[in-house]
Amino acid sequence: MPDARVRTRFAPSPTGALHFGSVRTALFAWLTARHAGGDFILRIEDTDQERYIPGSEALILETLSWLGLNWDEGPEVGGPHDPYIQSLRIATYREHAEKLVDGGHAYWCTCTPARLAAMREAQRARSEPTRYDRRCLTRQADVTQEREGGMAAVVRLRMPDGVSDWDDVVRGRVSFANSDIDDQVLLKSDGFPTYHLAVVVDDHLMEISHVIRSDEWIPSTPKHLALYAAFGWDVPRFAHVPAVLGPDHQKLSKRRGARNVLEYGELGYLPSAIVNCIALLGWSSGDEQEVFALEELCQRFTLERVNPAAAIFDPKRLDDLNGIHIRRMSTDELVEALEFHLPGTSKETRRMLVPMLRERMVTLADATRLCAPLLGEVKLDLSIEFPPKKVDQATAVAMIDACIEAVEEGALEDHDAMLERLRAVAERSGVKSRDAFRVLYIAILGTPAGLPVIEAMEFLGKEKTLQRLREARARLG
RNA sequence: GCCCGCAUCGUCUAGCGGUUAGGACACCACCCUUUCAAGGUGGUAACCGGGGUUCGACUCCCCGUGCGGGUACCA
Numbered sequence: 001m002p003d004a005r006v007r008t009r010f011a012p013s014p015t016g017a018l019h020f021g022s023v024r025t026a027l028f029a030w031l032t033a034r035h036a037g038g039d040f041i042l043r044i045e046d047t048d049q050e051r052y053i054p055g056s057e058a059l060i061l062e063t064l065s066w067l068g069l070n071w072d073e074g075p076e077v078g079g080p081h082d083p084y085i086q087s088l089r090i091a092t093y094r095e096h097a098e099k100l101v102d103g104g105h106a107y108w109c110t111c112t113p114a115r116l117a118a119m120r121e122a123q124r125a126r127s128e129p130t131r132y133d134r135r136c137l138t139r140q141a142d143v144t145q146e147r148e149g150g151m152a153a154v155v156r157l158r159m160p161d162g163v164s165d166w167d168d169v170v171r172g173r174v175s176f177a178n179s180d181i182d183d184q185v186l187l188k189s190d191g192f193p194t195y196h197l198a199v200v201v202d203d204h205l206m207e208i209s210h211v212i213r214s215d216e217w218i219p220s221t222p223k224h225l226a227l228y229a230a231f232g233w234d235v236p237r238f239a240h241v242p243a244v245l246g247p248d249h250q251k252l253s254k255r256r257g258a259r260n261v262l263e264y265g266e267l268g269y270l271p272s273a274i275v276n277c278i279a280l281l282g283w284s285s286g287d288e289q290e291v292f293a294l295e296e297l298c299q300r301f302t303l304e305r306v307n308p309a310a311a312i313f314d315p316k317r318l319d320d321l322n323g324i325h326i327r328r329m330s331t332d333e334l335v336e337a338l339e340f341h342l343p344g345t346s347k348e349t350r351r352m353l354v355p356m357l358r359e360r361m362v363t364l365a366d367a368t369r370l371c372a373p374l375l376g377e378v379k380l381d382l383s384i385e386f387p388p389k390k391v392d393q394a395t396a397v398a399m400i401d402a403c404i405e406a407v408e409e410g411a412l413e414d415h416d417a418m419l420e421r422l423r424a425v426a427e428r429s430g431v432k433s434r435d436a437f438r439v440l441y442i443a444i445l446g447t448p449a450g451l452p453v454i455e456a457m458e459f460l461g462k463e464k465t466l467q468r469l470r471e472a473r474a475r476l477g
Numbered sequence: 478g479c480c481c482g483c484a485u486c487g488u489c490u491a492g493c494g495g496u497u498a499g500g501a502c503a504c505c506a507c508c509c510u511u512u513c514a515a516g517g518u519g520g521u522a523a524c525c526g527g528g529g530u531u532c533g534a535c536u537c538c539c540c541g542u543g544c545g546g547g548u549a550c551c552a
């Protein structure tokens with residue numbers, strides 16, 4: 001590569017939403033570009049009309065934007081190689097296919113699907129690799145006539161003899177015997193290119209320096225290499241990143257129920273945590289740091305440190321990282337981020353809530369549950385023991401009475417003093433304060449576990465607090 | 478069937494001929510503590526098998542096994 005500029009691309013097909021596997025490939029490509037100060041290109045590979053799912057292109061753009069993976073060239077932003085949508089580039093592929101035919105690197109074929117199927121079946125029966133038998137290559141004059149007569153035809157790559165090999169950035173040397181490789185169809189009978197033609201033509205035209213894609217493409221790389229050679233083009237670097245597997249050890253796929261990444265946003269996961277988590281799926285820094293902001297990843301990420309083995313996505317790890325990323329957010333950021341999960345609350349309200357919430361959320365959605373007793377009424381749950389275990393009736397009464405007295409006297413102003421008073425009551429009763437306090441938690445929050453109770457009382461204010469305490473007192477008889 | 482890739486705790490991984498095989502998640506225990514969390518400390522837990530190469534293999538080579546992928550006018 002004479003041109004040193006790093007240019008990577010993410011080239012999804014609009015066949016549905018993005019899942020962790022596809023997003024991770026995008027992330028690795030994006031990071032490679034950003035790390036090198038190069039360009040990241042987004043290209044839509046919609047050469048299969050049958051699999052096209054309307055709306056998925058918008059979904060893809062939205063997902064990448066949400067994660068912060070911006071593109072320098074591509075849909076919406078344009079660029080010097082516009083258009084970045086393959087269905088709009090059909091003429092280009094056709095020209096290139098014809099060029100290949102003229103140069104003897106490809107040929108027209110009119111074999112029917114039925115014939116091809118029978119051929120492959122026979123090959124399999126003979127323990128041979130399944131590949132096109134080049135029947136049409138030996139009867140090109142007839143094929144030309146058939147095409148003129150209106151018969152459906154495709155263009156096939158004439159796979160050269162020899163060996164195909166390359167130095168894969170993540171796997172090292174990979175090689176194939178060309179004799180095992182099929183004469184791939186390059187141009188379909190509907191006039192659309194196949195992936196193989198389109199990807200090579202576009203990657204070259206768009207000056208892609210590093211082809212970063214999932215490892216399912218390894219077996220077709222020899223075809224691409226043959227195409228680069230036939231065109232006389234320089235070959236980019238290839239980096240085949242491993243698959244992401246689900247808990248069932250199967251590759252993540254839409255039809256197996258892999259979640260749309262955007263859904264994680266609705267569930268209260270942060271883009272930064274998702275990015276951090278999937279970066280760690282196959283990549284490691286080399287030292288012991290595992291929590292990264294996006295900017296740090298740009299700095300540290302290199303393809304050379306990508307592990308070639310497939311990885312299983314662990315939702316527990318995402319939870320952990322999400323909590324960490326939440327705790328790293330400023331109060332202002334949380335006030336903003338929580339708007340969706342605490343609907344109807346004002347900024348001021350959220351600002352009061354955030355200090356109580358920060359250490360207690362795994363996802364932002366936890367705020368909804370945690371704050372419910374403060375934003376609405378307490379739910380009386382009779383399945384919750386009251387007074388709780390290890391607390392006798394007299395102690396429970398004493399705790400509540402003391403709390404009522406303290407609140408009436410305005411002790412909510414001073415958390416420490418409040419705490420001391422209540423602690424003293426527990427101590428006099430001979431009950432551990434951790435147990436005695438549960439009485440208050442149930443009274444104020446309706447559950448023995450939740451937001452810190454003194455802070456909660458302050459949030460509720462004197463009136464509501466006293467009301468809840470008295471109701472609880474009444475339950476004790 | 479044919480071809481390719483991969484292989485360290487349950488999971489994500491470090492390791493790049495000589496290490497008490499390290500870290501993180503999860504799990505367990507303890508500490509801290511106004512509950513729950515968060516935080517702190519400690520613990521359980523791994524080199525797929527067999528052959529080589531070497532003074533010495535988790536590390537290199539071969540075979541096997543397992544898993545994944547490809548084998549389309551899908552990407």
